[in-house]
Amino acid sequence: GSKSRLYDIENISLTYSYNEVFNRNINTEFSLMREHNGGVGYNYNNSPKNYKPFSKIKFLKKSKSLRLLKDFNFYLLPKTISYRTDFNKSYSEMKMRNIASLNATVPLNIVEPDTMFNKLFNLTQNFNIKYDLARSVKLNFSSNTRSIIDEPEGKIDTQAERDALRDSVLTFGRPTMYHHQYDVRYTVPINKFPLTDWVSLTLNYSGTYDWNAGSMALVNDSINLGNVIQNTNKKRINAQLNMNTLYNKVPFIKRLNAGPKNSRGGSKNSRSDSRRVAKDSKEKNKDSDKEDPEEDEDEEEDEKNTLDHIVNVFSHFARMAFSVKNVNMSYDETNGSMLPGFKPTSEFFGMAQRFSPNSAPGWRYLLGGQPEELDLNRFASNGWITSDTLLNQPFTKQYTSRLNIRSTVEPIKKLRIQITAQRSETINTSSLFKNNGNADIPIFELLNENQTGSFNMSFLAIGTAFRPMEINSSQTFDDFRNIRSQIAHRVAKQSAADYGVPYYPSGNYPVGFGPNAQEVLIPAFMAAYSGTNPASQKLNKFPDIPLPNWNVKYDGLTSIPWVKKHFKTVSVSHGYTSTYSISSYQTNLFFADLGSPFTGTPEQNPDNFDVSGDFLTELQIQTVNISEQFSPLIRFDVTMNNSLTTRFDISKDRQVSLSLNNNQVQEQAGKSLTVGVGYRINDFEVTMATANGSKTFSSNLDLNLDVSIRKTVSAIRSLEENTHQPVSGSTDISIKTSADYVLSERINIQLFYDRMVKKYEVANSFDTANSSFGLRLRFSFGN
Structure with a gap:
């Protein structure tokens, strides 16, 4: 057209x-x-x-x-x-x-x-x-x-x-x-x-x-609650690093990435290099070896093989040094605000006046800019905010951020490692911005500011992952209790430096930072359950840098001749995921009124301390969690040449929660073993009676057996009393068998038997066992 x-x-x-x-x-x-x-x-x-x-x-x-x-x-x-x-x-x-x-x-x-x-x-x-x-x-x-x-x-x-x-x-x-x-x-x-063509x-x-x-019903000579405006902005950065493109800028690394070009495993260039060296060696010693040519040939072959081996070993180490193949990073940040009591109307793309440079609420707010207290005061001085003292709708702000990092590493052929890291944070702020005076002499103030939020990031707790989980004792919990004093003195010294106030050591714990102080417990908890040296543990409750998690898969075992002879495919995998999270926190309203926080003693500045004699903190955190999953710890997936498939899986997990309300740690750990076997019988014939006699069907018969055993145990440990109380514990045994047969494109028949046995470790629960078996017939009505 x-x-x-x-x-x-x-x-x-x-x-x-x-x-x-x-x-x-x-x-x-x-x-x-x-x-x-x-x-x-x-x-x-x-x-x-x-x-x-x-x-x-x-x-x-x-x-x-x-x-x-x-x-x-x-x-x-x-x-x-x-x-x-x-x-x-x-x-x-x-x-x-x-x-x-x-x-x-x-x-x-x-x-x-x-x-x-x-x-x-x-x-x-x-x-x-x-x-x-x-x-x-x-x-x-x-x-x-x-x-x-x-x-x-x-x-x-x-x-x-x-x-x-x-x-x-x-x-x-x-x-x-x-x-x-x-x-x-x-x-x-x-x-x-x-120089940067490898970066996107x-x-x-x-x-x-x-x-x-706003509602017209609330607008008259004495009441005007105004309108409501709100905005959001979202910033996103995506970066991709293609490391192979970077490596290929170096000719030697480019040849390594190209891989071997013959069945003997050596690259063309590396083998020619080794032969060139061998030839030079031969020429040097030619005269001295004339009387024994067979010995010369053997020495030359030995030298050539030795050089080939050295070159191959060096090539493998070089590939490992440049094993990072790509890196993907993304960062998202979202900000938003809602402001009630806004008097101007909306005329031109949200502006109150069509072509005025000072029109409300201003281009900055229209394009997602977030107002601070200075901006709010400017709005009020311009007459944009209602002076009605009846306004009680809060001014709110929202902030979320998320960082994701993903990288692929291939240190050797068919070994693939996915490394991930993530960090996310949410902050919600609520306050009242209103006239705190009267209609004749308005005094605008930001009142009762309250902040809530949550935090989550990838973590490394593998340092204590393989310690035994006992109901009545825990080495990790004992470490947690014992390192609190060391952490307390570090926190006190840092606070003294940050606020420019004296440091008051007092026995095992400094003034204001007792054994159950929030500022002490959280870094001590992180250090103990991650296995970190308390002297090097970061004291920040909201760490800036997330720690790596990973997934590993190796498919190269079939390159071994014996394995290749007996197995069609062999895959080994391993995965590790751990997170550190603060489920919720909120502002301590008493802290905002303190002129000099973290100073003095309970006798000098009693308002700076809580009932336990610890300094008031800016944020009140309810619960801190550390979770960890080896999913799987190790897993083998094997397919034999006769179509028999087997799966062997060991998994392990734990969840640890620190409650700052009652100073208790709840710990739950689980481990499981799963063995699966599958076999396919091709062209299995089944004769079934029909209205016209009998009919023989020929299709694949899939047989599957999965047996899993999982043991879980949970306990509550008290920091104050140093006691351990069992909460729950059980051993779950699952057996699942099935036989699947496809009668036609639309009809599938399955014979199954499932059994679940649950044996409890605590006295107040009874063991249970459930079995189910039967025949499933599936009809497909699709095209």
């Missing part, structure tokens, strides 16, 4: 509909309902031309360093522009009959019923644009506005009322809701440079803005 143009008449669309219903009956003198629906739309879609002004310059084509300039491009026109306005106008008037007066034999003094009116005039506007500024820069924006056309009360039968309605329509009515969202994506051309980097910024009108 022809090229789309901005001014094409077919881009415009018009719609209109009208409906009228008139009704009258013995009770109703008349009832009239009219409804108008219509809309005007503009829709432009195009595949704009991409301009590359420097792409045909010869010297730019030949230069890799100037690739960025050669690939410079832009678009003049957007891909999509759409705008649509729709209206819905409904009008009804109804008058009831005065039936009592009509049936009366004598005149009745009854007021004639008034005519009742019901009117609604809604207007919606939608705008959307998609504009690729260049191939690496993409912009999307969309907005939506809802408005009400306010009409004069009653029937519009005067010129003044008609003029008022017309003016309201021409100004698009009174807005009740405005929303816009935008998204900007930028692919950073860092890969256009020869993408930046993304997106956000939203909302304006919602």
Whole structure:
């Protein structure tokens, strides 16, 4: 078809509909309902031309360093522009009959019923644009506005009322809701440079803005609670590092990555190098060895084999040194806020005034900027915030961040290691920003600020993972109790340095940092259950750097001749995942009122201390958790040449929770062993009776047997009393067998037997056993 143009008449669309219903009956003198629906739309879609002004310059084509300039491009026109306005106008008037007066034999003094009116005039506007500024820069924006056309009360039968309605329509009515969202994506051309062509980097910024009108019922001469505005912004960074591309910049490493080119395992270059050395050695000793040529040949072959072996060993170590194949990193950060009591309206893309540079709430807020207390005070001084003292809706802010790192490592052939790390944090802040004075002399203040949040990151607790889990004792728990004193003195010294206050040592524990102080327990808990030296344990409750977890898989055992002879495939895998998390925390409101926290003694500054004699902390944390899973610790998946498959799986897990409310540690540990066997009988024939006699089916019969044993134990350990209390414990034995047979494409039949036995380790529970067996028939009704 022809090229789309901005001014094409077919881009415009018009719609209109009208409906009228008139009704009258013995009770109703008349009832009239009219409804108008219509809309005007503009829709432009195009595949704009991409301009590359420097792409045909010869010297730019030949230069890799100037690739960025050669690939410079832009678009003049957007891909999509759409705008649509729709209206819905409904009008009804109804008058009831005065039936009592009509049936009366004598005149009745009854007021004639008034005519009742019901009117609604809604207007919606939608705008959307998609504009690729260049191939690496993409912009999307969309907005939506809802408005009400306010009409004069009653029937519009005067010129003044008609003029008022017309003016309201021409100004698009009174807005009740405005929303816009935008998204900007930028692919950073860092890969256009020869030194960084192994790096891919993408930046993304997106956000939203909302304006919602307050209730008109709460707007009068004495009350004005204003409107509500809110916004969000999201920043995302994605980076990909292709390490092979980086390694291949070095010719020797490039040859290593290319791998061997013959069955003997040595690369062409390495073997030629070793032969060249052997040849030189032969020439040097040629004269001295003339009298014994056979001995010369043996020595030459030995030298050649030795050099080949040295080169191969060096190549293997070199491959291990450059085993990281790729690294992927992503970081997301989202911020949002909601501000009630906002007085200005929404006129132009969320602005209160169309073309004023100082219009509320300002471009920064419209584009996702988060207001601080200074911004709120500026809003108030500009008259944008209601001074009504009845405002009690909180001003809120939200913050979330998430970091993900993933890397693939291949130190040797067919050994693949996936290394991951993650960190996430959520913070929610709530406060009141309102007039704390009176209507005549407003005094705006930020009151009762409260913060809640959560934290999660990948962790390493493998240092204590293989210690035995006992109900009545725990070496790790004992370490936790014993290192608290050392951690307490480190925390006290750091606090003294941070706040510039004296350090008060007092016996085993310094003043303000007792054995059950939050600032002491959390780093001691992390050190003890990760196996970290308490002298090097970080004291930060929210660590900045996540620790690695991993998954390992090796498929190279079949390269061993004996294994290859007896097995079709052999796979060995291992996985480790651990997390450190704070499920929830909140602001300590008493801490905010302290002028000099972490100072003095209970006698000097009693307000700085809690009832236990520990310093008040800024955040009150309820629970700290460490979880760990070896999933699996080790697993073998084997397929034999006769189609027999076997699976051997050992898994291990534990969850440890520190409750800061009662100073107790709850620990749960589990380990499981699973053995699975499967066998497929190809073309297994089954004869079944049918209505017409019998029919023989030929299909694969899959036989499976899985046996698993899992043992779990849980205990609560008290820091105060140094006691251990069993909570639960059990041994679960599961046996699952099945035989699957496919009768046809749509019918599958399965014979199964399952048994679950649960044996409890505690006296207040009874052992249980459940068995199930039967026949399952599956019908597929798909195409």
